[in-house]
Amino acid sequence: MIDIRALREDPDAVKAALGRRGVDGAEVDAVIEADAIWRARQRTAEELRSEVKALSRDVGLAMKEGDTARADELRERSRVLGDEERARAAEAEEAETRVRTGLLYLPNIPADDAPDGEGEDDNVEVRRWWPGQDLDRPGPQRLEHQQVPHWEIGEALQILDMERGARLSGSMFPLYRGPGARLLRALTAFAIDRHSPTYEEIRPPTVVLTDTMISTGHLPKFEDDAYHIERDDLWLIPTAEVPLTSMHRGEILEENELPMRFTASTPCYRREAGSAGRDTRGLLRVHEFDKVELFAYTTPEGALDAQADILRRGETMLQELELPYRVLDLCTGDLGGSSARTFDLEAYSPGVDRWLEVSSVSWFRDYQARRANVRFRPASGGQPQLVHTVNGSALAWPRIWAALVETGRQPDGTVVLPEALAPYLGGELLIKAP
RNA sequence: GGAGGGAUGGCAGAGCGGACGAAUGCACAGCUCUUGAAAAGCUGCGAGGUGCGAGCCUCCGUGGGUUCGAAUCCCACUCCCUCCGCCA
Numbered sequence: 001m002i003d004i005r006a007l008r009e010d011p012d013a014v015k016a017a018l019g020r021r022g023v024d025g026a027e028v029d030a031v032i033e034a035d036a037i038w039r040a041r042q043r044t045a046e047e048l049r050s051e052v053k054a055l056s057r058d059v060g061l062a063m064k065e066g067d068t069a070r071a072d073e074l075r076e077r078s079r080v081l082g083d084e085e086r087a088r089a090a091e092a093e094e095a096e097t098r099v100r101t102g103l104l105y106l107p108n109i110p111a112d113d114a115p116d117g118e119g120e121d122d123n124v125e126v127r128r129w130w131p132g133q134d135l136d137r138p139g140p141q142r143l144e145h146q147q148v149p150h151w152e153i154g155e156a157l158q159i160l161d162m163e164r165g166a167r168l169s170g171s172m173f174p175l176y177r178g179p180g181a182r183l184l185r186a187l188t189a190f191a192i193d194r195h196s197p198t199y200e201e202i203r204p205p206t207v208v209l210t211d212t213m214i215s216t217g218h219l220p221k222f223e224d225d226a227y228h229i230e231r232d233d234l235w236l237i238p239t240a241e242v243p244l245t246s247m248h249r250g251e252i253l254e255e256n257e258l259p260m261r262f263t264a265s266t267p268c269y270r271r272e273a274g275s276a277g278r279d280t281r282g283l284l285r286v287h288e289f290d291k292v293e294l295f296a297y298t299t300p301e302g303a304l305d306a307q308a309d310i311l312r313r314g315e316t317m318l319q320e321l322e323l324p325y326r327v328l329d330l331c332t333g334d335l336g337g338s339s340a341r342t343f344d345l346e347a348y349s350p351g352v353d354r355w356l357e358v359s360s361v362s363w364f365r366d367y368q369a370r371r372a373n374v375r376f377r378p379a380s381g382g383q384p385q386l387v388h389t390v391n392g393s394a395l396a397w398p399r400i401w402a403a404l405v406e407t408g409r410q411p412d413g414t415v416v417l418p419e420a421l422a423p424y425l426g427g428e429l430l431i432k433a434p
Numbered sequence: 435g436g437a438g439g440g441a442u443g444g445c446a447g448a449g450c451g452g453a454c455g456a457a458u459g460c461a462c463a464g465c466u467c468u469u470g471a472a473a474a475g476c477u478g479c480g481a482g483g484u485g486c487g488a489g490c491c492u493c494c495g496u497g498g499g500u501u502c503g504a505a506u507c508c509c510a511c512u513c514c515c516u517c518c519g520c521c522a
Contacts, residue, residue: 039483039484039485042483042484042491043484043485043490043491045491046483046484046490046491046492047490047491049490049491049492050491052502052503053453053491053503055502056452056501056502056503057452057453057503058502059452059502059503060452060453060502060503061452061453063452064452071502072502074502075501075502075503077502078502078503079501079502081502082501082502082503252444252480252481375481377444383481384481
């Protein structure tokens, strides 16, 4: 969440900044008003509390001196004040809850450099790459034999079985088989090899507590997007960002430990409630998928470098996989709620003839750290301050799988995978029908 | 699932109804001494809220309760340890 102090000191600046992403000023005003009420009520309650404590001390003294009559009198006064104090405290708590809830629902303040815009059409393309770019190739190619969507290739080669996936779990739960399944495993091994040990490899739990989901901003606002296990009140993670951000929840780190970087391969679960009916064929949008994530806790000064490093790593992998891609600087209207600045990586896939989002590299400033209460003690001494969090996918496999299969399709219908994966596939880069 | 033990500051650990936000040690920071370092000595040292400020308030796993007053007593829950049962 954003800093309540910023809201108190310069509400207009906060409103203007949030207005860039379409937040109604009235929503901000409601929080400011509740905050003023809360503070006033809290003062009242605390003054009463202070009197109760003073009286209680005097009761103790009177007892020690054997002055029972005085003790009884003080006791009675304290009791009356105590009742009053409890009532006032309850009022203060009511206002506090309103402030807290309001803050949890407000999105992050966008970075100054984030481009203005209302939606995905306003995102700014900052870079485009394709194999052979240096050799004067004009752009990504789309050859005749590559114009087949991956679900048809997957069926023909028996490496993707959407029908049987649906039999088990419903639509949008893919089932990979044979070389298709092996390809996923190879991609994960390939990615972890590229980033570990610079990024420490983590295998976190993928079923988490409500607090863990709140820390990243996935709750309470986006409850409908997540799978919830009611019996145990646990949530299936939508991304490894969720457990990684909470790994050091409530801790004070040392500045010399930063940046603290992690990579994790996990399944990710998304209900995709807001996009029912879109991209229902193939792997473009699925409820369960595997993804390798890169994550960092940093100092405020180190955050942009950390973000640049994750973006560079994502790009390098796409180049190694020989997939054309572009980098988008997300506009304020398309930014995720917790993010201050996000760069998306989109790989081009010739079968469906689309740019597919395969990574989203975000800088959250201290928005998530405040929710998760992760701080660091500056090396120069002084009060602990909030860390910054940065993360990005490296990468999301279903869409990479789709792009690799569509890109690698040969005129004879077989698929040839990029050389970089050879060590992870036992040298077997050709996929053909069994 | 059953029985027992535990949870206190960065760490270890005392306190078990009355001035306790909490002894002590370690760690850490500053100073003294020293050519420098070590050792020794002195001083400081949890987090947060609120107030212009002196200050006041909150936090001893979490949530309730008892009491004039709770780290301390009671109840529930969570987590950790030991043992039994079950299980990949």
